Amino acid sequence: MTTARFDVLGIGNAIFDVLVHTDDAFLAAQGMSKGGMMLIDEARATAIYAAMGPATEMSGGSAANTIVGLADLGASAAYVGKVKDDQIGRMYSHDIRAAKVTFATPTAADGPATGCSYILVTPDGERTMNTYLGAAQNLTPADIDPAQISAARITYLEGYLWDPPEAKKAFVKAAEIAHGAGRQVALTLSDAFCIGRYRDEFLDLMRRHVVDIVFANEAELLSLYEGADFEAGLAQLRRDVRFAVVTRSEKGCVVVSGEETTAVPASVVAKVVDTTGAGDLFAAGFLFGLVRGASHEICGRFGALAAAEVIQHIGARPQTSLKDLARQHGLPV
Template sequence: MGVEIRPATINGENQSESVNIGAPVVLGLQPFALVDHIAKVDWSLLSQIPGERGGSFPVAVEELKYILNELNAHILPSTDNESILKTIAGGSVANTIRGLAAGFGISSGIIGACGEDEEGKLFMSNMGFYKVDLSRLRLKNGTTAQCVCLVDEVGNRTMRPCLSGSVKVQADELKREDFKGSKWLVLRYAILNVEVIKVAIKIAKEEGLFVSLDLASFEMVRKFKSPLIELLESGNIDLCFANEDEATELLRGEEKADPDAALEYLAKYCKWAVVTLAQNGCIAKHEKEFVRVPAIGEAKVTDATGAGDLFASGFLYGLVRGLSLEECCRVGSCSGGSVIRSLGGEVTPENWQWMYKQMQTNGLQLPEPSKSSVVT
């Protein structure tokens, strides 16, 4: 694959000139820019997909094409006016970064690469719309990665990303200037990105950034646990997010393998450790402080895609604003609850307003209206 690297542009504007006024407070590293195809489907399609339901694990190009070809025959009819198939900028880190910029007004940027194809243009347009800094996003000759997000009748999602042959940021392309002046680096664990992650962490720590890591999926934890343990026990991860399935998988084989035990393990190596428990809220620990926070707001699960990503947006907002551990969890619960009310990992303006109402009702610090990208 021929490669040409240059700054991303939107409508001909160089993002390093048009958006990057000062370093973003929060940077996300997503080596592969990714476009999500999200649809509600019946069980018969899910039974044909390799891997376990509810997880996220890479598939080959042929498998991606097969799933996309089968979608129309298995899409469930919409019960409201919402689209039955959405195609948007995706990826866990992108969801978190977009949420921080769009709903919380925190200056955010992304490090990664996308191809000069329609998917690449869509990724840049979608992220740029929410004022995400794209000056660290490299444009390369080649294709942009894609992911199919299959949502069942009760809102559970099964994700199958296809990264084969897609462009990505390599470890040796990372520059100190990418990180200088920022406060947080947001990462998601993935075996294909381990070397990039290690180099990014090294530079980030040298530049004084805090590092956040999401454990990605129970499948990823199960199949590639050793490199993950090495990352966690390095002492360079300041904040770790895990859902209850990932937390249990992390300690599988130990005498006690449950979310509480996993939280204790993570807290030994990370300043902040958080385990989300779906409708049961979350547990978190910072040094000797432990909190258990229930879910906020009525449960209305249309699609669980992005729930953990947007929880991270709210929690990071809390840390940036100097909120207490419990308040960070409560904001995270509000933002995580906002995204599950519609299809995909992008929160709608109506659901941001739902989140602000929940935050106000619960006495939580609201973002400054002038900084939010939400259209009201």
């Protein structure tokens, strides 16, 4: 196996986030399911934006947030995602490159605008997402560079990629290339509603070992196995995939690998402001520990620390150096 150029390469829907503080009454009036992610068209996006209050706008996208977190910790990272050559797309490209992430996906010259997610944050910190995929849905297998995938120790894929048909094909192509090069493939299940749409397909990916590492939260685990028992779901997950990490909010996380189980507590949080990106940044921290050869317990501590940082402010990307935070908490960076 050749030496890896990248620790982790992420592939995902390149989405620009538009975040606003609101309340449950607004969600109800708009017919939104609290805590979920709904795909919307351009007309619905325009209507939601018109009804929203003052917003905070920044680059986002699940896998992109994870990759930016990894780069902030000091990992070598790359990202594959589709934006249009428009104002928002150019901002998106600038932001991810400014975060020291390799981003070489060609921009779209025509077609739909760069994707946007309209994220409503309620006083309890819960986020409800309404996503217009836009140009992101036009990521195709042609955007997957075999040399780049082969050069990454881990290729990290988001479950949201399973929505656009061509992106789904790109996902499978990337996984095949990674395994052909002797590399690992990680998948985040993304969202309980996403699992509801593709449960059987996700289980097939796991059971056929198309993916080696799975990230999920407790709600996603229960959705995956259509049950209300965490321990039973965890036992089934252990049978279906070689390595998995399940986050449980303030209860921390559980890592399962073969017969081994490791529970890691959550980091202390002064105040939850916005849970957008919590899972994304947890994955960033955990993967950083993994590619550095850390124990599962240390990987979990990295993940918990990164997640705690991001939920204490608006937006899904770090505002404090994760590397500095890790050092302050005695973690090896």
